Amino acid sequence: MSESELPPLTPETFWAILREEVSDQTVNQLLAYYLGYRYDPVEQAWDTRLVEESWRSEYPEPPDFIANRPPVVKLTRSIPTANKQLLKEKLGFPGYKIGEFTPRHTRRATAVNWLLSYLVEHGEA
Template identity: 70%
Template sequence: MSHLPTLNTDTIWAILNEEIDDKIVNQLVWHYLGYRYNESKQIWDTSAVAEEWREKYPEPPDFIANRPPTVQLTRSIPKENKQLLKEYLGFKGYKIGEFGPRQTRRATMANWLLSYLKEKQMLA
């Protein structure tokens, strides 16, 4: 996971526009949740992962393929940040008939990452 794109608004847009592979999007969220892979031991280090994630997901979940972790991700976004994609980026959403669960989950992940940036005071 050492070759992840820089977390910024360009990356958020690339997630929304499906310019970044699902695997990389998952890895970005895992990274900012605190998951680290220990190559030498071949295990996930969850020491930096919040307890509610570590207990439920001792290994990082696939947010694209599975709804339950995405629901938990949505719930972990502070209320005041729920509409950041629209309010901060001006994202209008996907057009009806042009999206499915995969795009919805990617948008959730993008919003969580944008919220992370805001909470860490990394947004201009």
């Protein structure tokens, strides 16, 4: 999916991710794109020149963040401490109630927090 096909990084998109109105595949594509992964259709391979070395070496292709715990743990650890509460600060997200959430919900919340952090770190929030 090219950048123009991805949903914009807006509060509406973030809420749609949290409400599971955006597919897991699209969430993964957003994360991959903003981590720097680009698919080269001519080479039929991932171009990782824009991907930070620690991600590139561990994940030469974008991982499935929603289905797999290790890449989302790495994503969580890559969020600067000052940005860990952006879901609450920027969106007013109260969190999930006990018994209402699954690991998939938590991973989607982490994805949104990471994307918010990306915006803050790049002066776009």
